[in-house]
Amino acid sequence: MADYREAPLATRPKTLDPNEYFNLSPEQRRLEESRMALRANLKRQYQIELNNPHRKELIEDPALTRWVYARANPYPNFRVTKKTSLLGAICGVVPLFVMYYVFKTDRDNKEAKIKAGTLKRKFSLLS
């Protein structure tokens, strides 16, 4: 496996990362072990619930619940700062004025052309 080359358009798997095997301190190895312990525990929990013959309902995923909750409720963590108010202004206030001016001038030009009789209706199906 020393001459492994990753498949095109893919990242190298973590288990084949050379940094994992050379120059690793005991602290890093212990950290990796704790990560794997967490993961193994969750896998075990999932397998127990999955293979439970008395289970009738869906296995609720707490990470999914937290993700949905976090995405749907940013308001308690929102604070008025320069960046947030700038973003809010750009996305919420400026488009209103810009669109008003754009539509107004476009419609006024069209009205002037209609009055002058120079409007060309290229795609009109009525004539």
Place this chain on the structure above:
Amino acid sequence: MLNMAGVGFRMWAKALAKGRSSGLSALLSGCRAASGVSKGSLPGPYPKTPEERAAAAKKYNLTVQDYEPYPDNGEGFGDYPKLPDRSQQERDPWYQWDHPDLRRNWAEPMHWDFDMFIRNRVDTSPSPVPWSTMCKHLFGFIGFMLFMFYVGAKFPCYQPVAPKQYPYNDLYLERGGDPEKQPEEIKHYEI
């Protein structure tokens, strides 16, 4: 379900018997079911002390060293962890994931933009050629073609054409000319 009805009835009877608070508030206080999310397991505000960070890391099933919340600049993230921006397409296709189509294990912390990084959507896996090279090639080609089309439209180059030439003095009789009169001679050539 019958069991729960019995429990509810008993709670109601006990509350009435105690008589401390009236009606609805008596039933609302007291115990609730232990199913569903517990209060401490939902995302909360940005963690400020190391104990809060440790508790948040435990909540999200991350090690304390891995747990890194989004910077606290009021954008609404709270204590949600900042995971690396890698799409699901990059994950090992041969590992036994709990959800193989999402390449994710149960209760694994989800990226804030998880729905963007699914395999149908944004992909961060490496490209065959550096991204800058790809951009240069594509936009260079498109730009060149657009430029050439513009030049071609400005300076059209077409085969030489002339008005169509008809015989018999420009079809004098066919065009309703007087047969008695002598038409003027029209020559379409030059020697």
